[in-house]
Amino acid sequence: MPELPEVEVTRQGITPHLLNQTVSALVVRNASLRWPVPQVAQNIVGQTITHIRRRAKYLLIETQAGITIIHLGMSGSLRILPASTPIEKHDHIDMLLANGQVLRFNDPRRFGAWLWYELPEENHPLLARLGPEPLSEAFNPLQLQQAIANKKKAIKLCLMDNHIVVGVGNIYANEALFAAGIHPQTPAAKVDIARLTVLVTEVKRILALAIKQGGTTLKDFTNADGKPGYFAQKLHVYGRGGQTCTHCGNLLSEIKLGQRTTVFCGRCQTR
DNA sequence: ACTACAACCTGGGGGC
DNA sequence: TGCCCCCAGGTTGTAG
Numbered sequence: 001m002p003e004l005p006e007v008e009v010t011r012q013g014i015t016p017h018l019l020n021q022t023v024s025a026l027v028v029r030n031a032s033l034r035w036p037v038p039q040v041a042q043n044i045v046g047q048t049i050t051h052i053r054r055r056a057k058y059l060l061i062e063t064q065a066g067i068t069i070i071h072l073g074m075s076g077s078l079r080i081l082p083a084s085t086p087i088e089k090h091d092h093i094d095m096l097l098a099n100g101q102v103l104r105f106n107d108p109r110r111f112g113a114w115l116w117y118e119l120p121e122e123n124h125p126l127l128a129r130l131g132p133e134p135l136s137e138a139f140n141p142l143q144l145q146q147a148i149a150n151k152k153k154a155i156k157l158c159l160m161d162n163h164i165v166v167g168v169g170n171i172y173a174n175e176a177l178f179a180a181g182i183h184p185q186t187p188a189a190k191v192d193i194a195r196l197t198v199l200v201t202e203v204k205r206i207l208a209l210a211i212k213q214g215g216t217t218l219k220d221f222t223n224a225d226g227k228p229g230y231f232a233q234k235l236h237v238y239g240r241g242g243q244t245c246t247h248c249g250n251l252l253s254e255i256k257l258g259q260r261t262t263v264f265c266g267r268c269q270t271r
Numbered sequence: 272a273c274t275a276c277a278a279c280c281t282g283g284g285g286g287c
Numbered sequence: 288t289g290c291c292c293c294c295a296g297g298t299t300g301t302a303g
Contacts, residue, residue, distance in 0.1 A: 003296060034279070034298080057297075074296055075281075090281085109280045111297060126298095153274065162298080169296060216296080259276065261294085275303085284294085 002072040004134065004167030005210035005231065007057045010078050013223040015052045017080040017101060018061065022048045027094040029087070034073060034113045037093065041116040044068055044095070055121070056130050056166035061095075066118035068095075069126070073111030079104045131165045134203050139165050141197040148188040155191050156184035157258045159203070168203060170260045171216055171238045176203045178237045183269045184262050185255070191271065209234070237263040 002010070023044045031037040047063035054060065059078075061068040070078070083094075083102040093105040093114055105114060117124050131147070132138035147164045148155070158164050159173045168176070177184050179202040182195055191199070210216060215229030223229070236246050241254030245265040255262050 006296075032280095071297085073280090073298085107280095108282065109295090109297095111280065151273085157274090160297095171296065258274095260297095273303105276301090278300085279298095282295090284292105286292090287290090 002057055002074075002076065003169035003172055003210075003216070004057060005172075005207055006215040006229065007059060007072060007167075008054055008211050009215040009223050009229065010072070011052055011054045011059055014078055014080055014103060018049045018052055018097070018103065020048060020050075021101075022046070022098040023063075023095055024098045025094075025096040027096065028092070028114075029094075030092040030110075033092065033107065033110050034071070035115065037114045038116055040118075041068065041114060043116055043118070055127055056133075056162060057169075058127065060121055066116055067121050069113065069115040069117055069121070069124065070105070071113040073107060073109060073113070075109040076105065076107035076112035079106070129163060131161075131163050134165050134167050134207055139200060139203070141193060141200050144196050144200055145193055148191075151188035153188060154185045154257055155182060155188045155199075156262060158188040159199075160258070160260075165203070167207070171235070172203070172206055172210065174238045174263055175206050175236060178264060178269060179206060181269055183266075183271045184257060184264050186271045195271070237265070239263070 026042050026045055028037050043065055044063055047065050049061055049063055051062040057071060059070040081102050081104055083096055083100050090106045090108045091104055092107055095103040121127055132143065148158050151158050156173050156177055159168050176199060180195060180199040182191060182199060210231040213229055213231040214223060216231040237252055240252055241263045243252055245252055245268060248267050250265050250267040252263050253266050
């Protein structure tokens, strides 16, 4: 489920339930995630949660002793529930709180991650080399232009490259390129600064709107309270290959780019 | 260094 | 119903 908006919606949902709470136990039913859940993840037990932050699509649950790093992968989700709630299929991890609540991690495909780190998180190998946050000032037309100055690969692949900008996955890359009128296959370095300026604006606008709408619910995304998101109603191209362009009525094209389905309007997205 | 793409998993949907 | 194939929100690791 998660691109940046879905992760941010999750963060906002779990934060009030976790902040200043003490962890009473960590129950790992299935440690086979993207990487094995390490034994040291248990170091959070007895700790009090001081901050819940997000970097790219990683959630960081901070304590004095260290940070739990969570990634939802393709199909992960986090819920806040009473600890007595029955376990369902793919409920792999429970972080039990002293107040009787539980943070429950469910992930059918197990592409997600649950890690523990005791140094400043900017040093963590997974986080150290990430590009700027898309909703920050650090992501701007000049930064983007410099980052892709020598890139021959498609602009869409660059938009989805975590070294260039984080948090833009397949849904929002398709949507932002449509909104900016840029053909997804255009070699990145050939997109002029005027177009890049529009692209940056659209990425920020679309991500912010998706967060406000509670994320995009495609199959089963729900926030920490079990409620769906409503951004799917605003999608112009993603999942609409072969249907008509909402702007010009042209039939939308569908191709593969970097193994990912790419939908665009050949008339509106020129370059 | 850049680019391409296989791999990690499960489940749902379509075709036969 | 059942089987087989393809597809899916992400990211790393490897090979060229």
